[in-house]
Amino acid sequence: MRIHAGVLLSFTLAAPGWAGTLVHGTLPTTLIPYPLAYTVLLPDGYDPAGPALPLLLALHGGDGDNGFLSKQQPILEKLWAAGTMPKMVVATPDAERSFYMDRKDGSQKWETLILFAFVDHLRERYKVSRERSGLFLFGISMGGLGGLRMAFKHPERVGAVVALEPGADPALKWADVKPRNRFWRSDALMESVFGKPVDEAYWQANNPANLAIANAVGIRDSGLSVYIDAADEDMFHLQEAAEFLHRILYDHQIPHEYRLIRGADHLGPSLLPRIQDGLTFLSRVMNPWKSGPAVSSARKLLEIQERNYRSKY
Secondary structure: OOOOHHHHOOOOOOOOOOOOEEEEEEEOOOOOOOOEEEEEEEOOOOOOOOOOEOEEEEEOOOOOOOOHHHHHHHHHHHHHHHOOOOOOEEEEEOOOOOOOOEOOOOOOEHHHHHHHHHHHHHHHHOOEOOOHHHEEEEEEOHHHHHHHHHHHHOOOOOOEEEEEOOOOOOOOOHHHOOHHHOOOOOHHHHHHHHOOOOOHHHHHOOOHHHHHHHOHHHHHHHOOEEEEEEEOOOOOOHHHHHHHHHHHHHHOOOOOEEEEEOOOOOOOOOHHHHHHHHHHHHHHHHOOOOOHHHHHHHHHHHHHHHHHHHHOO
């Protein structure tokens, strides 16, 4: 039996006195063999004639589906009620175990469907932003992997990506991925997505670490905001991939926030505060911290000091 965060997230938060509205729908498409099922959460007070709200895609984990959103609803509404997260329209597609990827054989095009056709559908149906800065991706495990891939490939379309314990690989070549980092994905699953045998070039073209290197300039220039977290006791060893990606982002001067959570696992009680931290990161994206005069003054003094020091050596 496979165990993934996408199906085991269940919290006992007290329901607020008011609540948003969950809407279930399907999107006819030729990009996969059947219509896309999805769920949308409209925040309390949503007004189709009012200002456009940000659009947040909440991407489920490995064995999840669009029911993931109903599990996140109490968390989102708690943050909205507290004013610690701006209200948004939130949508979750049922992406199965797709990795949110276009398959190599072209039989299923999940990335194209979700980031393009699905987003366009939501923008037509709901009063949401049509700007890059108003589209956010939030994902756990496989959803974190998919969010990073889509954001790094298409930073011109995404304002921010939050990836919790992303199901990525700590390598730049498929041949270098160790058994401890791939035991939980069958060969048949990988071959259904990347070709049989796994096509090394296609894997690299869809691996977040490789994408970060290849598209570093585009990612930096876009202003994409990136948040990655990992559990230091992750049962799938995903902290190794997160740390690997963090170092690549750092070395390529791609701004991001990275958190390694002490004593946390892939499942369990650490997920609730981590989800809340990831979602409130989006508040900081929309309302950045102001440095203030004290910071500006200190920076000017240090710049003078550094310049004088460098002139001596």
